[in-house]
Amino acid sequence: GENVEQHPSTLSVQEGDSAVIKCTYSDSASNYFPWYKQELGKGPQLIIDIRSNVGEKKDQRIAVTLNKTAKHFSLHITETQPEDSAVYFCAAIGDDYKLSFGAGTTVTVRA
Amino acid sequence: NAGVTQTPKFQVLKTGQSMTLQCAQDMNHEYMSWYRQDPGMGLRLIHYSVGAGITDQGEVPNGYNVSRSTTEDFPLRLLSAAPSQTSVYFCASSYDEGTEAFFGQGTRLTVV
Numbered sequence A: 001g002e003n004v005e006q007h008p009s010t011l012s013v014q015e016g017d018s019a020v021i022k023c024t025y026s027d028s029a030s031n032y033f034p035w036y037k038q039e040l041g042k043g044p045q046l047i048i049d050i051r052s053n054v055g056e057k058k059d060q061r062i063a064v065t066l067n068k069t070a071k072h073f074s075l076h077i078t079e080t081q082p083e084d085s086a087v088y089f090c091a092a093i094g095d096d097y098k099l100s101f102g103a104g105t106t107v108t109v110r111a
Numbered sequence B: 001n002a003g004v005t006q007t008p009k010f011q012v013l014k015t016g017q018s019m020t021l022q023c024a025q026d027m028n029h030e031y032m033s034w035y036r037q038d039p040g041m042g043l044r045l046i047h048y049s050v051g052a053g054i055t056d057q058g059e060v061p062n063g064y065n066v067s068r069s070t071t072e073d074f075p076l077r078l079l080s081a082a083p084s085q086t087s088v089y090f091c092a093s094s095y096d097e098g099t100e101a102f103f104g105q106g107t108r109l110t111v112v
Helices: none
Strands: A004-007 A010-014 A019-025 A032-038 A045-051 A056-059 A062-067 A072-077 A086-093 A099-101 A105-110 B004-007 B010-013 B019-025 B031-037 B043-051 B054-057 B064-066 B076-078 B087-094 B107-111
Touching: A004 A086, A010 A019, A019 A086, A019 A105, A032 A062, A045 A056, A045 A062, A072 A086, A099 B043, B004 B087, B010 B019, B019 B031, B019 B087, B043 B064
Parallel strands: A010 A105, B010 B107
Antiparallel strands: A004 A019, A019 A072, A032 A045, A032 A086, A056 A062, A062 A072, A086 A099, A086 A105, B004 B019, B019 B076, B031 B043, B031 B087, B043 B054, B064 B076, B087 B107
16 A cells, blocks of 8 residues: 655744645555645645646645655645644555555644 | 534543444545544544445554445444544545545544
8 A cells, every 4th residue: 555754743934934844655656646734623624736647736825746756745835824834744545546644744833 | 515524523432332433425425434543643544435335444444344325424333442542533525536535523532
């Protein structure tokens, strides 16, 4: 099955700075890479996703990049705001069609 | 349109007790799944279903049973609760395996 590793486990940034979270995956057949945001006491919610035929995707202050050769993908948040404070999970779907999650990154945006 | 609804939100069980965590979705999604979330371990797949009448095991299935008699409902049964099953449980649904998963609000289970 798929194995997804995520770094760092915690990230503290000053408001207005950028935040970057990196993930690696093991299954070269994986073709779908979503990112989820989880606020306290709530379920994870999709914020952006990318498929293997695309190298980069942007949505306002959020962007995701994918390097299939190196089997890693990253989440970039620019101009961070206090409401960006949350736990972020990367995930990947392998050839077993099961969604595997990274361990999560707790992001804290300091005012 | 409620999305994915989980009940209960909180539950305390004694070791050896059994219970069912309920999950219902109103989006007509074929794919449903159960995850458990433990500190530092992300979300781990317990069981999943690709449609009514079809279920399969995920990464950590031991101690849990599921059934899928309708498209809308996917209950998770704990047969004999153990302290190691103390966790937050999330149900999710999606149109299929490679599309956005919608999560419920979670059930926080404590086994004493």
